[in-house]
Amino acid sequence: MRLRRAHLGAARRRLAPRAAALRSRLMLRVFLPLRSGRTARLRYAAVLDGHTVNLHAELPGSVRLPDSADLVLGSGRQRYESTARVYEDPDGRVLMDAVVLLGAEVGGAPVDAGRRRLRLRLTTGRRTRLLPLLLVELPVPYEGPTKPMTASGVTGRRHRIGRSVTGSARVVTADARPGAEVVKVHITHAGVAVDFRVLGTRIDEPRAEFLASGRRIQQSVTAREDGITRVEVPLQGMTPRRTRPEHWDVVVCGASGSRLRLGRRLHDVRNPLRVFAVRGTVIAPPGHRPLLVQPRYTSAGNLRITCTPMPEIG
Structure with a gap:
C-alpha cells in the first residue's frame, strides 16, 4: 500500500508541471481574451509578512470612478469585506489598491484551510458592480537576504495567492505545520x-x-x-x-x-x-x-x- 501511494505521489509530481502549463495556455488563449473587458487585471499580488494580502489592479476602460469600493474575500455567508482605494492615474487609467489581513487573531478575516475568491465591489449611488480580479502572472519569489513569509508569524497558517483555471485570483490557505x-x-x-x-x-x-x-x-x-x-x-x-x-x-x-x-x-x-x-x-x-x-x-x-x-x- 505504501509503495503504491509513493508511485501515485511521484506520478502526480511529474504531471503537475504539465497540468500547470496547460492551464496557463488555456487561460491566456481562451479565458483572458473573453474576460478582459469584464475583470480588473492584477498588476501586483502578494502575501506580505505571512498574513497581509497586498493588491494593485487596473480596472477595465469602461469603469469610471465609483463612490466607494470594497474588496470582497470569499462568497455567501463566508464573506469578508475591506475598503479598497480606487483612483485615476495621470494617464487616465482607473487603478485599485487594497490590503486585507488574514486571520481573526490579527484583526482580519477569519479564515481556515481552503480557497477563497477575490473580487472588487464598486458602488455608485444605488448601483453596485462586482468585478473578478484576474491574475495573469503568479507572484515570483525574490532574491536577497530576506524571502517571502511562507506562514503567518502569529498563527502559523500558510497563505498564498493562487488562481482558478479561468484566471480569477483567490487566496489559498493551509493549516499550520506542526x-x-x-x-x-x-x-x-x-x-x-x-x-x-x-x-x-x-x-x-x-x-x-x-x-x-x-x-x-x-x-x-x-x-x-x-x-x-x-x-x-x-x-x-x-x-x-x-x-x-x-x-x-x-x-x-x-x-x-x-x-x-x-x-x-x-x-x-x-x-x-x-x-x-x-x-x-x-x-x-x-x-x-x-x-x-x-x-x-x-x-x-x-x-x-x-x-x-x-x-x-x-
Missing part, C-alpha cells in the same frame, strides 16, 4: 528558560528534553493563559563533562510519543544562523567552572544552546 516556535530565550545565573508556542498540533502531557551527545535532561513545562509555554533547565546540569564545548538541542515531547524540535521558522530571513545570533553570556554555576552560554539557531532554524567551559586563569 511545530514548536521559540518566542524568547532567557539566560540567568541559575539556568536557561525558553518561551515557546506549539502550532499546528496538540501535545498531551508535554515535557521538554535537553539533548547533548550522550546526555539527556528531562524538564517539566509550564503553560500560560496567552498560549506561551515555558521550560527551564538549571545550568548545573548542562556543565560540559570535558574541556570542549557541548551543544544542546531542545525537544518538546508528548505522552503519545510526538516530538517537536524547538526552533524559529516563522520568519523571512534566509540565514537564521547569522541573523538571529545571540551574544554569549558567561555564567558561574555553583561548584563549577565558569561557562560561556550561547543560544543560537542552526541553518534549519533549530534552537541550539552551546556551553563552553572557560579556561582556568593562572
